[in-house]
Amino acid sequence: MNIEQHFERIESYTEGGLSPAEKQSFERELTENAELKQAYGLYQMSLEAIETGIGNQLRQDLKQWEKSAASNAAPQEAKVVSFSRRLVQYGAAAAILLLVGFFGWQFLQQPVSPESLYGEYYELPSAGSIRGVDPGTKGAMDQGRQAFGEKKYAQAAQIFSSIPSNDPAYAEAQYLLGHADCQLQQFPAARAAFAIAAAQNDFRIKEKAEWYGVVSCLRVNDQPSGCGDALAAIAENSDHAYHDSAVALQKKTSKVWGKNSGR
Amino acid sequence: MNAVVYDNEQFVAALKQGGLKRQSAIRWLYEDKELRKRVIAFVRNNQGNEEDGTDMFHEGIIVLDRNVRDDSFRGESSVKGYLFSICRFLWMNQLRKNSRITLVEPGNVKEEVEYETPERHFQSDELKTVMGQVLDQLGQQCRKILDLWKLSHSMAEIAAELGFDNDAQARKAKYRCHLSLMQLLEKNPGIMQRLKEWV
Numbered sequence: 297m298n299i300e301q302h303f304e305r306i307e308s309y310t311e312g313g314l315s316p317a318e319k320q321s322f323e324r325e326l327t328e329n330a331e332l333k334q335a336y337g338l339y340q341m342s343l344e345a346i347e348t349g350i351g352n353q354l355r356q357d358l359k360q361w362e363k364s365a366a367s368n369a370a371p372q373e374a375k376v377v378s379f380s381r382r383l384v385q386y387g388a389a390a391a392i393l394l395l396v397g398f399f400g401w402q403f404l405q406q407p408v409s410p411e412s413l414y415g416e417y418y419e420l421p422s423a424g425s426i427r428g429v430d431p432g433t434k435g436a437m438d439q440g441r442q443a444f445g446e447k448k449y450a451q452a453a454q455i456f457s458s459i460p461s462n463d464p465a466y467a468e469a470q471y472l473l474g475h476a477d478c479q480l481q482q483f484p485a486a487r488a489a490f491a492i493a494a495a496q497n498d499f500r501i502k503e504k505a506e507w508y509g510v511v512s513c514l515r516v517n518d519q520p521s522g523c524g525d526a527l528a529a530i531a532e533n534s535d536h537a538y539h540d541s542a543v544a545l546q547k548k549t550s551k552v553w554g555k556n557s558g559r
Numbered sequence: 560m561n562a563v564v565y566d567n568e569q570f571v572a573a574l575k576q577g578g579l580k581r582q583s584a585i586r587w588l589y590e591d592k593e594l595r596k597r598v599i600a601f602v603r604n605n606q607g608n609e610e611d612g613t614d615m616f617h618e619g620i621i622v623l624d625r626n627v628r629d630d631s632f633r634g635e636s637s638v639k640g641y642l643f644s645i646c647r648f649l650w651m652n653q654l655r656k657n658s659r660i661t662l663v664e665p666g667n668v669k670e671e672v673e674y675e676t677p678e679r680h681f682q683s684d685e686l687k688t689v690m691g692q693v694l695d696q697l698g699q700q701c702r703k704i705l706d707l708w709k710l711s712h713s714m715a716e717i718a719a720e721l722g723f724d725n726d727a728q729a730r731k732a733k734y735r736c737h738l739s740l741m742q743l744l745e746k747n748p749g750i751m752q753r754l755k756e757w758v
Contacts, residue, residue: 297745299738299741299742299745300738303734303737303738303741307737334754335741337754338741338744338745338754339741341741341744341750341753341754342737342740342741342744343709344686344690345690345693345694345740345744346705346706346708346709346740347625347709348687348690348691348694349690349694349702349705349706350624350625350706350709350710351621351624351625351687352691352694353706354585354620354621354624355617355618355621357582357585358589358617358620358621359617361586361589362613362617421695499739499742500696500739500743500746503698504698534722534723534724534728534732535728535731535732535735536698536700537697537698537699537700537701538698538699538700539700539722540700540721540722541699543722
């Protein structure tokens with residue numbers, strides 16, 4: 297189905313942007329044109345999906361507030377403390393603050409380690425994102441996903457490597473292989489798998505694979521070439537799903553990969 | 560502590576405005592201890608426990624947020640009364656699912672009938688799971704753009720929040736993300752089955 301062809305009209309109709317005549321014509325066409333009706337149905341589904349995301353975010357916020365309320369409710373007993381004792385306490389606190397400030401400043405002068413940046417930016421795909429099933433590749437991909445979900449990464453890696461390049465799920469297999477390799481601390485292999493996944497131009501995978509290709513670079517020894525360029529490409533593309541993260545990482549990697557992020 | 564008190568109109572306006580105003584209005588509702596106690600008491604009187612009651616209170620707020628933004632809340636009762644009726648409805652549904660429905664109404668039944676009934680459909684757990692899987696496949700940036708757009712943020716606000724150079728760039732990104740989401744949904748057999756039934 298060519299969704300693009302119908303998208304703008306559907307959106308204008310949904311948002312009340314059509315003239316009365318255009319609206320009438322659109323509604324008539326909806327009853328006659330099965331493809332338009334299906335595209336309209338998909339648009340409505342997409343709004344449901346967005347609402348699901350908004351609901352999930354709000355659920356997380358509520359849980360967070362619940363946690364904060366529980367920790368704030370912990371009993372606090374008031375103590376009567378003499379003035380001289382309080383002076384000693386203030387003095388000790390000031391000394392600790394000075395020490396913390398000094399060592400904190402020293403710490404900030406230390407170069408950021410690639411390992412800590414990797415820990416900050418690497419995220420294992422959630423269970424939800426590896427449960428989908430592509431028709432036709434059900435057997436091997438399902439087994440691979442299952443092994444991955446059960447944290448049997450060596451087994452998952454073996455299965456994902458066996459998916460042939462002409463398989464419709466090849467991009468996803470390489471992407472998950474990259475993650476399995478990351479879990480197995482095989483970072484050069486992970487980087488290669490992410491590169492292959494990104495090169496398949498599967499819109500579901502491409503940007504994620506490009507990003508994790510860069511993140512896995514952080515753990516490849518001897519400052520691999522091309523990592524800085526790959527990071528810069530994402531940071532310069534404001535449409536990229538990981539643009540913001542890439543901009544932030546670029547600032548931090550200037551200490552790891554040199555001033556221009558390794559370029 | 561939330562010092563602001565909202566009447567129906569102000570509450571609806573804040574939720575529709577999105578951003579911090581929406582957040583504060585939701586927080587105001589969340590911090591109503593009496594209302595929370597009533598929801599928990601209702602659930603406890605009907606075969607649930609405190610945790611179930613808290614969950615219902617949260618789920619009720621989520622449904623209310625959407626109903627208000629979709630104009631399903633007509634303002635015929637107070638926002639808090641409406642929230643209680645949603646929580647009650649959600650818990651009854653839960654009991655029905657578990658086939659243990661013998662509902663014990665709260666003492667002040669008279670007050671209950673003044674409340675609007677939540678008419679909006681409630682997404683099934685199955686659909687929520689499928690939608691969640693599809694959203695996971697969409698990039699983080701895309702999810703954020705679409706959330707902000709659905710929460711009525713202007714393209715200028717989206718551009719400012721996500722660091723786009725201008726509105727046009729934000730609009731282009733929103734178009735691209737929305738299209739990707741629809742394409743992902745199209746590839747999901749569960750979604751397509753529902754769509755076929757509808758078409």
